[in-house]
Amino acid sequence: MVERLTWSRKAFIAFNYTFLTIVSLMCIIPLVHVLAISFSSSEAAAAGYVKLWPVDWTLSSYEYVAGQAAFLKSMLVTVQRVALGVTINMLITVLIAYPLSKETSVFRPRTFYAWIFVITILFNGGLIPTYMIVKYTGIMDTIWALVLPTAVPVFNVILMLNFFRNLPKELEEAAFIDGAGQWTTLWRVYIPLSMPSLATVTLFAIVGHWNAWFDGLIFMNTPDHYPLQSYLQTIIIRQDFSAMASADLDSLTQISDRTAKAAQIFLGALPILIVYPFLQRFFVSGIVLGSVKE
Amino acid sequence: MLKPKKNVAAASLLCLSLVVSACSNNGDGNQANPSNDKAANSQTTGDEANTSAGNATSEADPQFGKYEPGIELTTVRVIDELKFASGETIDSNQWTRTLEERLGIKVKNNWVVKKDQGQEKMNVTLASGDLPDIFGVNATQLKQLAEAGEIYDLTELYEKYASPLVKEFAEATTNGLAASTFDGKLMAFPAGNATIDNAPILWIRKDWLTKLSLPEPKTMDDVIRIADAFTNQDPDGNGKKDSYGLALNKTLFWTNGGGSFGILEGFMNGYHAYPQSWIKDPGGNLVYGSIQPEMKTALAKLQEMYKNGLIDKEFGVKDEVKEAELASAGRLGMGYGQMWNTLFPLTDSRKNDPAADWQAYPIVSVDSTSASPQTPASSISNYYVVRKDAEHPEALFKMLNLFGELQFDPKTPKEVWQQHSKVDGIEVWQYFPFAVGRPDKNLTIHHNVVAALENKDASALNPEELDAYNNSLAMQEGTGDATNWSYDKVFGKAGSFSVIDKYVTEKLIKSSEYYAAPTATMTDKNATLLKMELETFTKIIMGASVDEFDKFVSDWKKLGGDQITDEVNSWNATK
């Protein structure tokens, strides 16, 4: 597409690129800082010398992390969790969003259903009752405890149903006229047309499972079963000195090691850095609708 | 529930039979003799033939007898970052094997959680009702469990089953047994420390003192003079006015949760003020330290120091770790803290600057009356409790006894001690679910290390003391690194424990008098009162009128403080 570029348009483009560059730089500062710390010596980090560039360059924190069985083990749990959890999330998201995207005249109870789901965003029973339900349903200390209670990502469902509603109704009608049922229509018409939005909610589902840590700590019975973020949480949170037993003196010397923590944080965020650009392939504007039109 | 007792008669008979060794070994009831461990090992095969014996043997020797057949009991674990040798796990390790061999006890961990989330996990476990047989709780949970009638009355079991050594431990904790007693019944076994380990210490960079030819502090005026010199006389010699005289972090007090360095207890104590502590007034009534007039004087002094730039202008937003960055960067020369501060956070200061020589000093007083370092009312890390319908409630004491013997009995062979304590830098002792310890263990280490250094003879030291000794020796010989240094500054001749030793021998320590779980009004109002206190103190230090203090005192009393004081005093009258 050839655009004629007026002077003001050029000025805007220049401004736009500069502005966005500044914004994005501001956004990567913290991660760059964490990265710089992870490559620095621990005493330089403890003195606050490290800003955006490593001081006393060293790989020792990565060597340390690589030697931590717990880190790798929890990484594995997280991979399992994300694979299973995201699959379930996406299936359920699509299956609920489709009927709810119908108009009330077509599917009467849709509003009732929608509210049932929305209310779960607003109300939750709190830690203890949730713990008891997880216990009663017999999934404590299994991967299912990380996956089933969060199986219905209501926010994503609502997002998805809005995206579905924005699809041209003519396509759906054409499908029905061709004799397709609801399942076929969902599968053959809605899903292929919704790649960008599906990619978006998939990303959210991945990130949700990737970042969740509290459920791991509460529902898992041994640190061996912790997903990565739960494990990271146990090493990043500050030590509580009020209950210091004198016998713990030795463990004190390990607290100040910020570099290893930084390395683990960075490694923890890395997979998302890899996955996200991959998902962006589906973000190509207008391509789907354009091709259908032909 | 009382099954073991029924077997007493049978037990005495059986003592004569197959398992003679186990019974006779422990004849004196005090501790096992050195051959005991080996005996226990070799005895296993014999025991297997004896499975029909019930728990008779365990009853014959209440303190160390083995369960025949073995028993299994459940617990839950709140652990630190643990390391394991290959093949070892939290469920199978040196200690689990020893427990089975020596006592016939198999401990099953219902769950294992890292320290930070321990309370949360414990609370959901309590709420969901599936309590393990034996477990450790905090003071509040203990009170709730005792009041709900969920736990076993240990009074008689303690008398009968706890070994003299373990009893000695419990009695030596500060207020531990008293805090475990409800309506005259002992509901828990307190494991923890003497509170002397938490006495405030004044840490100063001695190299800076020397450089600026300043004397060691004798009075509060000295302290302020030193702070002034550290700020204004360029102690680091970089030509810039970028250093501070006194460390301070935003939590202000150690009891306030979190910070162990850059806190104010020691400073306040110099003015005979005892923040957040319950102290006796001249009439014998308990009063809250933070609202006494001495606090006002101390706060006014801090305000002056802050105004003169002796305290980091931004202390109000910095937690301990953030404030310690200044120390690590060589921009801070003095701070009140705890005895372990050279291990954390000051060790990084040493690593960055090998000349940095943080030295522990006793806190000093503003006048001729010596300063009394304040300590908390108690320092119990775990109250061990037993579920009320547990099958073998006495097993708790047997396990405690065993740990006491293997880790603290001088007659235990060194290699056995070592095997259960620390192997190749891995802290094996932490695998044991119900650790106890000599509450003044750290002070003892200091005494023994100093004696050994003087006599140049380390043969009498146990392996843990030997570690400390080697650190100090390395420093003496000038070969020490930052790690050696940080331990030497705690346990060595001039370490922080020499200061604590002085506190103890001169009987200076002033413990808070209230050691029970929070009273009803504390539960309701303390959050509000604490907020007011911190807000007021911080603002005064940063320059608000010192008279705000008077308003705080009257508000504190009005908003529940008087009621709390009443409750504390009526508790004091009936305890």
Next chain:
Amino acid sequence: MSHQAAPAEADARMASLSSGKNQRRSRIPQIPLHLMILPGLLLVLIYNYGPMLGLVIAFQKFVPARGIWDSAWVGLENFRYVMALPDTMQILRNTIVIAFMKMIAQLVVPIIVALLLNEVRKQWFKRSMQTMIYLPHFLSWIILGGILVDILSPSEGILNAGLSWLGIEPIYFLGDNHWFRFVLVASDTWKEFGFNTIVYLAALTGINPTLYEAAIVDGAGRWKQTLHVTLPGMASIIILLSVLSLGNVLNAGFDQVFNLYSPQVYETGDIIDTFVYRIGLEDAQYGVATAVGLFKSIVSLTFISVSYYLAYRLANYRIF
């Protein structure tokens, strides 16, 4: 919204998604639709509605050691307790002000950034921007808190260095009651705006390209296209996200405030959640915490229901 100004096509789209009276298809079987919802419904009933029974804790003096069945009932005592605290009004005000400012910022900033990104033609640039602005989301407030103390320091921070270069006196951002709330809002936006931006970008991909072509034929410039095609195309998602964000009127962000506040800014920064946390430190008070949570939920539900109802009555549009 610039509803009236929109070209005919966009108008028709809005109409078609808001009302469907002209498109009856009731002959389509409904059983499959119910079946599709069933698994999700069951899971929600078990794992969301099940625990909600535990909200009864709000009316108890709940003691974990006694459990839900044996804890004492206290009626509305927990609610009364919170309302009677001397700081309640201050805390409530802080919470609402902070939460409201955050809602506005989180609505406006992502839309602007999404629109600007939409103008970018270089795909590699657009994609890397998208990834980068999402990154702060992955760092916890513990980490970001430490970084912010450095950046915002009045004596050594880079921001104040910049200000003094402009001749402005250093500002104690984290310790000054005039500034603290702005710091909270700005840093929260900084951390989270990437999330909503992504949603808007996805919405932009759904806009029919023929609408742009038509607009160009009509002689509309970039600005007019944005105004008449792009914004209306995002309208339903914008409305949805704003309404859902009303669910947070009483959530000012515990983790953030907890890691950034200090006694000197309690006055403007102490919020409901941090206060409840401190109450719990004394003695885990689940009853009070649950009562506060329940109160927050009811307020959120009210806000969302009212806006849902208004949208339906006034524009005949169902938000979800």
